[in-house]
Amino acid sequence: MPMAVRFLHTADWQIGKGFGTVPGDKGAALRNQRLETVGRLADVANQQGVDAVLVAGDVFDAQTVSDETLRRVMEKLRRFAGPWVMLPGNHDAALAESVWTRLEALGARPDNVHAALTPDILRLPGTDLAILPAPLQRRHEPADLTAWFAAAETPPGVFRVGLAHGSITDFLPAEAERHNPVERTRAATAGLDYLALGDWHGTLRVDGRTWYAGTPETDRFRSRAPGNALVVELDGPGAEPRVETVSTTRFHWHTLEHRLAEAADVAVLEDRLKALGEPFDRHVVALTLTGVTGLAQRVAVDGVLEAWRARCHFLDVDDSGLATAATEADLAAMEDSGFVADAAAILRRRRDEGEAAAGDALQMLFAEYRRRRTD
């Protein structure tokens, strides 16, 4: 009588992935974090006492990550002594020459790490798990590589767990890629106890036996429910799996849109940013500002943004939809400023004529003038 089995289902690590929209050291930190999160997964595996960790594709972001990166990932894996099963995905397909062949050539793969490079049943020693992998041997496959699962015979009493990387046919949202199709009913038709999927970066339940784990470290603003791993428990062959979602991400990505119309809106903005929660330095925020501000209000907004740029890991502000217009109060403040007011009038005119930089210039002049008046 087989024992119950627990394993950790994860996918889409995409080690080496860059973040072009996040420049500088902050982008580098995001990239490095993906490697650190692998360590976090090992820790979760240990904490959850799983029998194995299944990685459903795209361990690496590209075939051309460095040897050092390969070695560092392998080193992170050593923190969990149980078996790791790595499935080549579209980013790290099992080509004739690939990260997997390089790993072998380097001799860097630990014995407990299994690279499922061919569509052959993989029995994990010490477990009742029979892994049915559908490795990608090209970036894009027009056929369903899991089709062979149905005919694959496994000894009675072992857990049949499929491992695949691709798109469930006619299931994923429109923005999902259409390559590498996987039949939605594959788990049922192939008699799988569980089908561990990768490719979709958010955690997603397809059916009771079919799940996308999502990426363990959030890597984009638009992902739905990213940053998790799944702990899957099977009491026996054919039993309904119990799936628990475990958050593994360090950074949380947010998109905020905020409209400024009156002075109080600046405070509301600050409240919304605070609402992201502590610690703030784990937030990656894309803020879009719209509306119209006066010169004085704009100075205040800029002050708030500068402060939050320092607090957040990264705050990207799109203020192209935010117009700055001199208010009556702004104009009154400069009334006795002699030719400075004339200069402001010149800039206003140029701004109104469509010269984009004139708005910045007006704001800048106002800020400096106000600072000196205040001093």
Next chain:
Amino acid sequence: MYIQRIRVEKFRKLVAPVEIAGLPPGMAVIGGDNEEGKSTLLQALRSAFFDRHGLSGQGAAAMQPLGQKVAPEVEVDFHLAGHDYRLKKRFCHRAAARLEGPDGVLEDEAAEDALQGLLGFERPGRGASDTLHHGLWGLLWVSQGTTFAPVEPSEGARHALGEALEDDVGQVLGGAIGQQLLQLFGDWRDRYWGRSGRPVQELKKAAEASTEHGEALIAARRRLADYDDLLQQMERVGVELARFHSEERLAEMRSRHSAAAARAAELKGLKEALREAKARRETAALHLQQAERHWTTRQELAQAAREARQDVTDLTVRDEALKATLQTQEGALAESAAALEQARAGREAARREERRLGLLIRRRELEDEQRRLTDQRNKARAAREAAAAARREAAGLTVEADGVAALRGAEGNLARATDRLSAAATEVTVAVAVPLEITGDAVPLDSGYRVTGQAELELAGVGRIGIRAGGTDLPALQQALAEAGEGRAGLLERLGVTGLAQAERQLARKGELQGAATYQESLVEVFAPQGLDALEERLTDIAAGLAGLPEGEDEGGLEVLRDAHHAARQALEEQERVVSAAEGRHGEGRDKVQGAREESTRIQGRLRERLAQAERVDKRLVEEREEVGDGELARRVAEQRAARDAADSALQAAETAVANLDPEEVQQAVADAGRAVARTEKQLQDLETRHGELRAALRALGQQGLAEQVVELERKAAEAERRHRALEREATAVRLVAEALEEAARNAREAYLQPLLGRLQPYLDAVFPGARPVIGETLEMAGLARGHEEGFEQLSIGAREQLAILTRLAFADLLAQEGESPPVILDDALVYADEGRFETMKALLSRSARRHQVLILTCRPREYLSLGAEQFRLYGWGATAGGPPR
């Protein structure tokens, strides 16, 4: 504001107390000789107003008279804003300051502070003040030797002007904040943009960094694309290799090659069989040929035997017949020989008769010729002798035609010489009765004489008369006459005649003789055309010929002989024809006999030959037939023909077999299959090699971490671009602010300057008609615009001085109009002005002095008398003002 009184003591050159009191609000002229202390007075005023009383060090020492440690004192009474003030300062020792005014008396620092508050100047941090600190005073008080310097208001002066002009222009200058912003954004802009508008410093570096990172990123992406390309190549190669192996392409190629090779081997066997069939067929053909040749030879030998026998028979018959014919022909030949002999005898008789008659005729003909030629010879001899006699007589006559012609000429010459002498001579006619004798050159005439030279006529009993001819050139005529006479005489002697008539007769006779001789000589040629000797020789020959001819009997005349001879010739010709006919018949018979004999000989030889040949052939035929009979030979031929036909069939079958396999196609198939195998092996090898190379290249590239490099470069490039964009946005905005501020400030300054220009222009119109002032950004006088701009330094020193003074007057006028103006003080001014300008400038100073005080310090006070201004004079102790200088 105006100064009312000045008192100075122990201040530099002015050691003794000097006081100028009662200065008016308008113009005042303070006169003083050189070195008398005018400039010291101005310096004392500055120290009183602007130097702190506690000044020490060099600044204080400079106030003391040279070498004196005294306490300089200055006292000034002035009127300001409706109040009178008295300022008194003592420097160096027991320094003190005192200001008396409407608010009472203030001492020392309180006095200093109040004074600064009243006048609005700055104080230096330490040391003596200079004009930079004096504000408007520094602008309007002009020291000696600086009146032509540029008018550049200090910041304090500008500030004071601004404050003073606020009522006119309001806050257009933007106050201190405006200037700060102007400065701030100007400097800020200059940090980003160069004069040409190109990015500099930080902005330039940011742009360069962005470009640099962008290029590095492009290069890295290109390397990554190369990697992907290699990856795809490897995938294609892998697929191709797999296809190679799965389709067993090489095995198939090799199989095809083996099949082709087998067919080629089969073809080779068939070709060998064909070659052997050909050899067998050739052998059979040779054997058949041999059998047929034996058969033919036998047939030919039998035929030859038959023919030889037939020939022997034929030749025997012909030999017999020929012998009978020869006998008949020999009989006919003997008969023709007898007839021929007879004919020849008749011909010989006729030939002898004809010859005899011919000789007779010849003799008769020679005799006739001998007679004729003898006659001719005789006649020729006579003619030749007559000709010789005539030639001899003619030779005896010596005259010749030329000599007779010359003699005729000489006669003519003599006659003409005589005629000319006669014509020139003197004719003397004598008609006297006494004899007379004349001697000399005189020729008697009918009735006198002709004297051609000297002559003497002696008249008997009368005496002698000398005559001398006097014609022209008479001696020459005489000489010509003598020469003509000598010539004639010479010719007569040469011809051997006495006169011309004899000579002409002899010449005629000589001609007749020569004609006769010529006639006789022509006769000789007629009788002996070949010459007389030839004629003689012919006669000799005839005589010899006659001697050899027989004497004939009288058988008639020559004609008779000739007829007989003709008949004899015809008879001979008849005999000749008879002989010829006989000879023909005899020759013909002889030829026939000869021919028959030769034919007989030939047939007999041939008969012998053919007989021997027939015997040899018969013998050989017998022998060969004994060896192999004719039947056997025929059988052999049939047998070999059958064998040849069988070989032909076998050869044809072999050729058909080879042709059916299409050797060319078989060879081509082997070659094609071989090449296909080689090509396939090569392709496989190439693919495997390429696969290995790609694997190595990919592994090498993969190790470099290209993806991470790209990510890193993307990060850097994005950061650099973001930095550049932000900086550029800021720089653009800053530039806009700076430009807007400058434009606004420029507009404000122009508005600000308007009142000043309004006051300066009338002065310029008076001194520099048509010129407009050029005022710089810091209110400095930059020059004049007279059609084109002239910088201040480009003006003459006199124009500079005048322009500088007028500018100060305008400033002062403006300030006075707005409230208070400091006095204008000019120390030793207008020294460079010509007389006209000087007068104009004085008038303008006077006009300006109606609005504010103008103090003129000069060493030539009289030049200002015309203005009617009050004049003062520097004097020592007790000096005071009022009234004209003393």
